[in-house]
Amino acid sequence: xxxxxxxxxxxxxxxxxxxxxxxxxxxxxxxxxxxxxxxxxxxxxxxxxxxxxxxxxxx
Numbered sequence: 001x002x003x004x005x006x007x008x009x010x011x012x013x014x015x016x017x018x019x020x021x022x023x024x025x026x027x028x029x030x031x032x033x034x035x036x037x038x039x040x041x042x043x044x045x046x047x048x049x050x051x052x053x054x055x056x057x058x059x
Contacts, residue, residue, distance in 0.1 A: 002039040003059040008032065010053045019050045028054075 008028040012020050026046055027035040036059060037043045047056055 003036050004039050004043060004047070005034060005036050005057045005059050006047065007034045007055045007057075008053060009055045012053070015053070019053070022046050022050050023053065 006026060006028065008023060008031055011031055012023055012029075023029070026037060026043075027033070039058070047054060
């Protein structure tokens with residue numbers, strides 16, 4: 001199964017609490033943070049919710 005490299009490219013300041021919690025659950029706290037997550041429906045759902053804050057590439 002493939003992995004997704006996810007980078008936070010926009011600030012979490014002023015965002016909805018739910019969106020901040022989603023970013024934190026992915027391990028993203030500050031601009032420039034990156035994480036590698038499995039490519040599964042749970043991760044894709046999180047990306048769909050806060051995709052406007054992220055840059056996603058496949059590994």
